[in-house]
Every structure is written in C-alpha cells, then in structure tokens.
Amino acid sequence: MSAVTDEQDKSADEPLRVGVLGARGRMGIEVCKAVDAAPDMELVAMVDQGDWLFNASDAGAEVVVDFTTPDAVMDNLHWCIDQGISAVVGTTGFTEARLERMRGWLARKPGVGVVVAPNFGIGAVLMMQFAERAASHFESAEIIEQHHPRKLDAPSGTATHTARLIAAARAAAGQGPAPDATRDEVAGARGCDIDGVRVHSVRATGLVAHQEVLFGATGETLTIRHDSYDRASFMPGVLLAVRKVRTRPGLTVGLDALLD
Ligand SMILES: NC(=O)C1=CN([C@@H]2O[C@H](COP(=O)(O)OP(=O)(O)OC[C@H]3O[C@@H](n4cnc5c(N)ncnc54)[C@H](O)[C@@H]3O)[C@@H](O)[C@H]2O)C=CC1
C-alpha cells in the first residue's frame, strides 16, 4: 500500500470509509455522530468491547478512530497497522516506549499512517503551545488538570504531555528545578512529578475536561487555561486528523503538524 496524496486517490464524491473503536463510550458516541454527519465520510463500523475487530476490515474501513482504554489500544493499533488501516487515536496512556513499538510496526507497513493526539481540542492544542512558549520565562510552573469523575487515568494525557513540553523547554534554556522548600506532610499533597513539573489532578461531577498551567516569576504569575465544556469540542480536531492521516504515513504525535 502506498501513501495517499492530499488530492486523495478516490474521486471527490466517494466518501472516506471510517470505523470507530470504543463506539459505545463517551467519546466514541460523539465520534460516530460527527463522522455520520460529515458529508465526505461514511461510518462503516462501530466496534466496542466484545465485538469482533474484523467488523472494521470486513466493512472496508480505510481509517479507524480509537477512543478505548490504555489497556486495549496497543492491541487495536497493532491489528489496524497489520491490516493496512490508518488510525486516529485519542486514547491516553502513550509512553515513549509505546510510541517506539508502534514505529516498529509502521516501518513494516510504509503506506499506513497513525495520528496519536493527547487532546483533539483546538484550544487545548494552542494552550499546550502557549505553555511551551512561556516555559523558559518563569522559574515556577505547575499544572492543574480537572476532569469528570468517570475518567480512568490520572494525570490526564494532556497534562502529562504539557509537563513534558514545559520540562524540555526549561532544560533547553538551562533552567534548574523550580524553587520549592515544601516538605509533604501528607503523601501527594504537592501532586505528582512529571519530569520535574508538578501536576495536580482534580475529579468532580459537573466537569468535562479542563486544564490550567500556572507560571510564576518574581512579582507576577501567568495562568493559561483551557476548558472543554462538551465533547463536541474535540470533533473538529478528530475529523481533521481522519481527513489527513492517510497523507501522513508513519507516526504523527499531536495535532500541531496538522494545523500548520
Ligand atoms: N485525545 C482526546 O482529545 C481525548 C481523549 N480521551 C481519552 O479517550 C479514552 C476514552 O475516553 P471515554 O470515551 O471518556 O471513555 P469510555 O470509558 O466512555 O469509553 C471507552 C470505550 O471503549 C470500549 N472498549 C474497551 N476496550 C475495548 C476494545 N478492546 N475494543 C473496542 N472497544 C473497547 C469500552 O467498552 C468503552 O465503551 C480515554 O483514554 C480518554 O482519556 C477522551 C477525551 C478526549
């Protein structure tokens, strides 16, 4: 299978055939609605736990969207890549080791593309970019992420990714650790540490997905905040990735390159 160009290898009136994994989940339901409503796409498979993955390949899916669980996603992606199906992945839990394994699978299937994004909200992508830009100008940086209480993982994928971006920008600027004389009286009082950046996870009914990045320097603070009030906020980013993934063979991490 070879890479598809921006012009696509199909006539303009042929819709892109899309399958959704995790189709009965909170995000999966929203993705199915968005794909179904997109004039240039056809929803050909809705797969959830206990369903047969081959439903997607039997239905001729050209792109699969995965919003499942960190435990399920790697097996799903291995299968998709093996089948020559490109994938758009919002599921969290991606470590560098997992990304490297996926690069190995993709190396054997040169025409297949995978886009993995910790957050498909355009505002959230910009929030991460702004945080990366601000990072080297402030001696303190902490992240407060807030989510609905049915979220399985903490810290969020977005917070982990943001912390890594901030840490890399601080290291590149030769900054040392953020000042902090506090001794934890109770374990976890200062949140968790991701590459030297403190991350605090809040879970409360009524929340959807929210994050603040708080920077501090002498006499000033800067707060960069993003709020998703509705899962519809992730859909423009998901549909953009579905449209572009087949033009980007190999692994793309984050939505940034697709927005340029
Ligand atoms: N990147 C982004 O923009 C976003 C990412 N997420 C992430 O997406 C993931 C899913 O989130 P939610 O929809 O809230 O969770 P959810 O728990 O509502 O949905 C997950 C669905 O996956 C299904 N599932 C589990 N194993 C499966 C398998 N092997 N094959 C097919 N389906 C399987 C479950 O039955 C469930 O229906 C989480 O990791 C979450 O953090 C959520 C929102 C936005």
Ligand SMILES: O=C(O)C1=N[C@H](C(=O)O)C[C@H](O)C1
């Ligand atoms: O589980 C969620 O809801 C979300 N998960 C992603 C994450 O962990 O960052 C993206 C967004 O925050 C919503």
